[in-house]
Amino acid sequence: MRGSRSAIVTLIALTLAVFIYVTTEAMPIGLLPLMAEDLGTTESAVGLLVTGYGLIVVVASLPLTRLTRGLPRRRLLCVLLGAFVVATGLSAVAWNYWLLMGARMMTALSQALFWCIVTPAAAGLFRPEVRGRAVSILYGGVAVATLAGIPAGTWLGQQTSWRMTFFALSGLAVLVLVAVAALLPDTRAGHGAADRGSSPDRGRYLSIVATTAVAVTGGFTAFTYISPFLTNVSGFAESSIGPILLVRGIAGLAGVFVVGYLVDRHGWLTMLGVIGLQAAALAGQYAFGASQVLTVITIFLSGFALSGLPATLGSRVLTYAPGASDMASAGTSTAFNVGITAGAFLGSVLLPGPGVRSTALFGALLSLAAFAIVLAEPLFASRRRMTPATADEPLPAVVPAG
Secondary structure, eight states: OOOOHHHHHHHHHHHHHHHHHHHHHHHHHHTHHHHHHHHTOOHHHHHHHHHHHHHHHHHHHHHHHHHTTTSOHHHHHHHHHHHHHHHHHHHHHOOSHHHHHHHHHHHHHHHHHHHHHHHHHHHTTSOGGGHHHHHHHHHHHHHHIIIIIHHHHHHHHHHSOHHHHHHHHHHHHHHHHHHHHHHSOOOOTTOSTTSBOSSOOHHHHHHHHHHHHHHHHHHHHHHTTHHHIIIIISOOOGGGHHHHHHHHHHHHHHHHHHHHHHHTTOHHHHHHHHHHHHHHHHHHHHHTTTOHHHHHHHHHHHHHHHHHHHHHHHHHHHHHOSSBHHHHHHHHHHHHHHHHHHHHHHHHHHTTTTOTHHHHHHHHHHHHHHHHHHHHGGGGOSSTTOOTTTTTSOOTTOOOOO
C-alpha cells in the first residue's frame, strides 16, 4: 500500500486503538473468575460488564455521532482516547462492582463514537484506490485483539492481578493518544477526503445495513456457542478448545487481509463471496459436526469470513454513504452490534430446545438470507445505471487525499 510515512504511522496508531478497544470490551470474559472473587460478586454479574457494554454501543452510536458532527476529527479522537485512558485506569482501581460498571459504561460511550469516526479518519489518509487496504489494516486490529490481545490480557491477569491488565491497556492507550495528537491531520468536520461517499447511493447503503444485521446475527448465533458445540457435538476435549480458537483467529486475520486486497476492485463480489462462504461453512459445520477434521475446517472458513466482513463493510460504506460517512458508519456499526446481541440471544433460545448443533444450522440459514440480500443489492440501487461489475470502482474524478 502506497502512502506517506506519516499516514502509515498514523494508520498503525489507529489500528492499535481498535486493538485496545476490542480487547478491553471482551477482557472480563477471560478474567471473569478473578474479577468475581476480588469484587465479592457472582460470575454472572461480571458477565453483565460485557453485555451492558455492548448495549451502550448499540444505543449510543447514532446519537453521539449526530451530536458531535461539527467537531474536528483529530480533537474528537483525542477526547475519546483520553476518556478511554481515564475510564480504563478507573476500572483498574475500582474498589467495588458498581464503580467498575460505571467506568465500563464510560469506556463504552467512547467506543460507540470511536467506531463511527475511525474508519473515515483512517481512509482519508490515503488515495481512493487503496482505501480498502487501509481499512482492512485498521480492522486487522479486531482480529489481532481476538487472536492475541484477549489471551495475553488473560495470562497477565492470571500471573499478577486482573487490575494489571486494565492498567496495561490504559498505558497503551496513552501512547496511541500521543501518536494521534501528533500525526492525524486536524481536518475540519465534513472536509476530509473520505467524509462523503465517493458514489452516494441510499438504496445500496440501506441494503448493506440490512445485510450487516442479518449476516452478523447468523455468524454470532453459531460462534457464541462454539465451545459447547466442539465438546458436545464434535467430541473434543476441553483442552482442545483453545488451540482450535487460535486456528480460527489466524484464519480471521487472513480473512481481513485477503478482503483488503480484493475490496478496492471488486467490492460487491467480495461481500457476496464472504457471506456465501460463511453460509457454506456454517452449513458444513452443522452437517459434518460429528467429524472432528471437517469441523475444524468449517470453523477455519467461518472465522475467515466473519472477520473479513467488517473490512468489507467499512470500505463499501465509504463508497455508498448517502450523506456524511461518519453517520453512515454509525448505521452499520449499530447494525453490527445488533447482530452480535441478537445472535447471542437466538443461540441461548436454541440451546435448551433443538440443542447446540442447531446454532450452526440457524446461523447458516441467516447467512443464506444475507447472501440473498447482497445478491439483490443492485436492484435496490438509487443509481440504476451502475452495474454490479463497476459499482464499487472508485470514481476517476476523485482527487487523491492530501
